[in-house]
Amino acid sequence: MVGLDQSLFDLPRTHRAREKTLLLTADRDYAFSPDGDSDPLATLQTRIDDRTARVGIVGLGYVGLPLAVEFGAQFPVVGFDSDARRVREIMRGKSPILDVADHRLEDLLGQGQFSATGDFSQMRDCDVLVICVPTPLGKNKEPDLSYVKSAANAIVANLRPGQLVVLESTTYPGTTDEMLLPLLSSRGMKIDRDFLLAFSPERVDPGNKQFNITEIPKVVGGCSELSTEVAASFYGSIIHSVHPVSTARVAEMSKLLENTFRLVNIGLANEMALLARHLHINSHEAIEAAATKPFGFMPFYPGPGVGGHCIPLDPQYLSWKAKREGFDARFITLAEDVNAAMPKRIVEMVANALNDDKKALNGSRVLILGAAYKSDTDDTRHSPAIAILDLLRDRHAEVVYHDPLVERLDIDLSEWAEWRAVKAPPAVDRRNPHVRTLSGEIPARRRYDSLTSVELTASELERADCVVIVTAHEDVDYRLVLEHAKIVVDTRAAISPAQRAGAKARVIAL
Numbered sequence: 001m002v003g004l005d006q007s008l009f010d011l012p013r014t015h016r017a018r019e020k021t022l023l024l025t026a027d028r029d030y031a032f033s034p035d036g037d038s039d040p041l042a043t044l045q046t047r048i049d050d051r052t053a054r055v056g057i058v059g060l061g062y063v064g065l066p067l068a069v070e071f072g073a074q075f076p077v078v079g080f081d082s083d084a085r086r087v088r089e090i091m092r093g094k095s096p097i098l099d100v101a102d103h104r105l106e107d108l109l110g111q112g113q114f115s116a117t118g119d120f121s122q123m124r125d126c127d128v129l130v131i132c133v134p135t136p137l138g139k140n141k142e143p144d145l146s147y148v149k150s151a152a153n154a155i156v157a158n159l160r161p162g163q164l165v166v167l168e169s170t171t172y173p174g175t176t177d178e179m180l181l182p183l184l185s186s187r188g189m190k191i192d193r194d195f196l197l198a199f200s201p202e203r204v205d206p207g208n209k210q211f212n213i214t215e216i217p218k219v220v221g222g223c224s225e226l227s228t229e230v231a232a233s234f235y236g237s238i239i240h241s242v243h244p245v246s247t248a249r250v251a252e253m254s255k256l257l258e259n260t261f262r263l264v265n266i267g268l269a270n271e272m273a274l275l276a277r278h279l280h281i282n283s284h285e286a287i288e289a290a291a292t293k294p295f296g297f298m299p300f301y302p303g304p305g306v307g308g309h310c311i312p313l314d315p316q317y318l319s320w321k322a323k324r325e326g327f328d329a330r331f332i333t334l335a336e337d338v339n340a341a342m343p344k345r346i347v348e349m350v351a352n353a354l355n356d357d358k359k360a361l362n363g364s365r366v367l368i369l370g371a372a373y374k375s376d377t378d379d380t381r382h383s384p385a386i387a388i389l390d391l392l393r394d395r396h397a398e399v400v401y402h403d404p405l406v407e408r409l410d411i412d413l414s415e416w417a418e419w420r421a422v423k424a425p426p427a428v429d430r431r432n433p434h435v436r437t438l439s440g441e442i443p444a445r446r447r448y449d450s451l452t453s454v455e456l457t458a459s460e461l462e463r464a465d466c467v468v469i470v471t472a473h474e475d476v477d478y479r480l481v482l483e484h485a486k487i488v489v490d491t492r493a494a495i496s497p498a499q500r501a502g503a504k505a506r507v508i509a510l
């Protein structure tokens with residue numbers, strides 16, 4: 001079997017390709033191949049080296065589409081997605097992802113380097129298949145691997161000798177070994193003889209203009225040494241630095257460690273901010289001061305809570321796995337509790353600010369600035385803005401929002417178990433229908449709703465009794481806000497202390 005040679009990844013690409021082809025053909029068992037190729041995995045490596053490998057990206061979302069476009073610069077790429085509308089849009093050159101410009105898609109489509117399809121039988125023509133499908137949580141916060149399973153089943157149905165399969169979706173340690181490997185082996189195919197399998201976590205940061213995919217080091221861990229090696233060389237063709245690890249489990253764990261690190265540190269920053277407010281200290285000033293230490297400190301900032309597809313969910317995958325192994329991951333639970341309570345804290349800040357003006361939340365008009373879970377993205381999944389909006393409505397405030405990137409906000413409150421657990425008992429919403437239960441009639445809350453972003457104008461700001469900055473998008477005129485709003489609750493330090501001092505609006509910062 002080929003040993004993992006770390007030094008290969010330091011070699012210039014042309015040398016690396018030659019060395020690796022030699023390694024691959026030197027001491028590996030020759031494979032049986034129904035297609036007549038005596039060593040399909042060596043052929044795979046050659047195709048990766050000469051950039052003729054056909055790359056299939058399964059799931060064209062925030063992760064998959066940018067990756068497809070990046071690989072498309074070097075390899076022929078096919079994108080697979082179960083959402084027929086998304087496939088059609090992409091084939092028309094319309095990108096559903098802000099970070100992928102339409103012209104990049106149009107160029108690749110025009111050059112014949114990229115296509116999108118819902119026809120999974122084309123997976124058979126691919127040399128490499130990368131799975132980038134969602135990994136949400138189930139009702140009881142358990143991992144929901146149904147999307148990964150369904151993508152894997154499509155791959156199994158089309159598996160042929162000489163393919164490399166890589167899972168990029170975030171998941172608990174053991175998924176690739178325990179779930180994917182048996183599935184791929186179920187039709188008599190064998191790892192290292194017919195196919196290779198690895199896990200490589202995605203680290204894309206939507207909206208981040210500083211780092212693109214090629215500049216973010218890639219961790220790769222295979223279910224076999226050969227899998228690690230070939231997967232690392234595959235990613236090494238577009239990514240400047242690849243970090244191979246000994247197993248898929250290590251790679252899976254590394255991703256959850258990264259995201260748990262963020263969850264815990266954001267939780268710490270939130271708790272410190274609440275404490276600082278209590279002590280009449282500006283938490284941001286304290287953080288900036290601490291961050292001048294050149295070692296041993298990394299700044300994290302408080303906010304209205306965590307959102308997106310990763311930070312609120314991924315650590316749950318780890319604590320679920322921990323629980324199954326009889327281990328209590330207490331840091332995760334604590335950080336989740338602190339973060340989940342933040343929307344309620346923000347609503348308290350709004351209520352207190354209104355109270356100072358002798359107003360009640362009930363009947364006040366509140367303008368939420370920013371619906372996305374973080375700045376300069378249009379992603380509203382698990383956005384704390386939704387939690388704040390719902391909590392404000394619970395107290396009969398009239399709520400509108402403005403977000404330059406989110407024209408329409410579709411709300412599914414059934415997703416919100418995290419902060420619902422920490423909020424006050426639901427108020428009765430008289431506008432809503434009632435549902436019958438075994439114990440009688442109980443008031444039902446509106447579970448699905450849809451709002452449209454209002455324009456950010458002087459009159460809209462003047463109509464609002466309070467403005468809450470939930471997302472600090474760059475493309476918002478904060479000067480206009482400070483000029484026309486009465487009260488601004490700033491949860492993101494979008495307003496600097498200097499701006500605050502000279503503002504007409506009363507600014508209350510977290």
Ligand SMILES: NC(=O)c1ccc[n+]([C@@H]2O[C@H](COP(=O)([O-])OP(=O)(O)OC[C@H]3O[C@@H](n4cnc5c(N)ncnc54)[C@H](O)[C@@H]3O)[C@@H](O)[C@H]2O)c1
Nearest residue numbers: 059060061062063081082083132133135150151169170202
């Ligand atoms: N969004 C991020 O910033 C980010 C960052 C790092 C890692 N991740 C992880 O990457 C994975 C994907 O996340 P995302 O944000 O790209 O999700 P997404 O919802 O934006 O995209 C997923 C895509 O997969 C498609 N899909 C679902 N099931 C499919 C199937 N069986 N076959 C083909 N296509 C299918 C969906 O239609 C959708 O287009 C998740 O595990 C997530 O945790 C996300």
